[in-house]
Amino acid sequence: MECNSAHHQTLMTIETAEQWVDRSNHKDLEGLLGLTAPQIEIAGPRGAGFMNNADLEEWLERANLQLATLNRYAKDEWIVLEQHGTWLDEDGRIKGEAIVFTVLCVKDRKVHSLARYDGKEQAFQASGLSDEDKVG
Structure with a gap:
């Protein structure tokens, strides 16, 4: 059975992104550093x-943010x-709640860019993804 390399890349992207969010939620800096490129591009409201x-x-x-993933597009x-x-x-104490869209670019199991919309x-425009890329 041959492994579809694009499909394999997508699975690695999902796994890395999920781990990154989990470590971010737990403020696990050491774990995050292992999943983050030496320099990461950040885009957001500011x-x-x-x-x-x-x-x-x-x-x-500074972010002091907890994220729960509802849907994935990859x-x-x-x-x-x-x-x-x-x-x-x-x-x-909770100071705000909202639905946000986090865009990550993952290469070689490292997050190279992170954007929040x-x-x-906006997230689809930044990533080139669409509703058709929804993952179960």
Whole structure:
């Protein structure tokens, strides 16, 4: 039986993205560093830029966010996660909740870029994915 390399890439992308979100939720910096490229491109409501691994801990603390994945759209190295996000303040109280769309680009089991959007269309535009790429 031959392994479909594009399908295999998609499965690795999904697995890596799920692990990345899980470690992010648990603020497992060491685990995150193992899944993150040395320099990661970040895009979100406050603009875009690059972040080194040294900045990851501060970014995690500042975000103080818990994500629960509702739907996945993936193809090759791109994945869009439709997620319920819960933002917490310093003492753990909920300060906001929303549905967000997280876009990750995964190459060689490392997250190379991360973007967060409020709408699915923006996430699809950034990733090149569509509803047809929904994964069960």
